[in-house]
Amino acid sequence: MNPALLDDPELQVIAARLDSPDIEVRRIAVLALGDLADEAHTPLLVAALRDDAPTVRAAAAQALETMENQAAVEGLAQALDDPDAQVREAAAHSLAELKDPASAAWLLPHACAGAARVRAAALRALRELRVPASAGPALAVLQEPRSAQGTADAVALRREAIGVLGYLKHAPALPALADLAISDPVDEVRRAAVGALAFAAADVGARVALEAALRDASWQVREEAATALGKLQQRAASAALLAALDDPYWQVRLRAARSLGRLRSPGSIAPLLATLGHGISNLRKEAALALGEIGDCAALPALELAAADPDPEVRKSARLAIAQIGAAAHGA
Incomplete structure (x- = not known):
């Protein structure tokens, strides 16, 4: 025990409780240290990460979430490989709370090698820090052989790498993201890759991959693809999105309508007008909003009718669309 940590009488009492044979006494002492939120207490909390009781170790991992120093980060990173799942989850959560980009230097080694679950948790924390150096280990994950990639840890690793x-x-x-979006065997990985492609505004390969993802077997992947295509702002995607207006799942049709509005494609007006009469009110709402984005006066008669829709959200959206088209017509 570092004598410098025991100048405070209250801390002396807490430190003594950390040596108690009673597990619950030790756990409460760790929680008390966490409430103090003093980085000077980091060594005591890191030591508690090696306690014999999983509940004490988990409490220590949770208490370290406010500590942004090398000892805390490295202690939590080691706890990512704890035999107890609760401890691992608490450590991963605390690392994800890091805000200081300087913490990345202590996380990066854990993202590059070791158990898949450790690397995944390190990448999850690095994602929030947004440091360019994290791209290397994240891209390396996507380039690894796809053996045993169906395990939960391997799936989590790919998903977190995509997030970074x-x-x-x-x-x-x-290229790696586009490949995963259409060929990964796991639905949630394909969906994550599809979402990540949304930043590639001028990339034709990304658009082609997303259009292929609109035909994915999973409706959640198709839904994400419809959203991402709108964010790309490539009007060439309009045809694929128009086809998605006939998707068996209304959630996909809704996102397709939203994206068609963002693309402002004149060829979308007739299908969107037809969608204004759909039985699902959320679809009617999105169609109205999309028509307002496109801004063509030809939609006004149908929107006037929609302004009397039984659903208040549809009525509101129709009125907004009418105002938007009017403003566009007057050059506002």
Whole structure:
């Protein structure tokens, strides 16, 4: 025990409780240290990460979430490989709370090698820090052989790597992301890759991959693809989005309508007008909003009718669209 940490009488009492044979006494002492939120207490909390009781270790990992120093980060990183799942989850959560980009230097080694679950948690924390150096280990994950990639840890690792690259808008990763979006065997990975491609505004390969993802077997992947295509702002995607207005799932049709509005494609007006009469009110609402974005006066008669829709949200959207078209017509 560092004597410098025990100058405070209250801390002396807490430190003594950390040596108690009673697990609950030790756990409460760790929680008390966490409430103090003093980085000077980091050594005591890191030591508690090696306690015999998982509940004490988990409490220590949770208490370290406000400590942004090398000892805390490295202690939490080691706890990512704890035999107890609760401890691992608490450590991963605390690392994800890091705000200081300087913490990345202590996380990066753990993202580059080791168990998949450790690397995944390190990448999850690095994603929030948005440091360019995290692109390297994230891209390396996507380039690894796809053996045993169906395990939960391997899936989490790919998903977190995709998240890092998407947050960084890392252009060199686009081919790998496009490949994952259409060929990964796991639905949630394909969906994550599709979402990450949304930053590639002028990339034709990204658009082609997203259009292919609109035909994915998973409706959640198709839904994400419809959203991402609108964000790309490539009007060439309009045809694929128009086809998605006939998707069996209304959630996909809704996102397609929204994206068609963002693209402002004149060829979308007739299908969107037809969608104004759909039985699902959320679809009617999105069609009205999309028609307002496109701004063509030809939609006004149908929007006037929609302004009397039984659903208040549809009525509101129709009125907004009418005002938007009027403003556009007057050059506002």
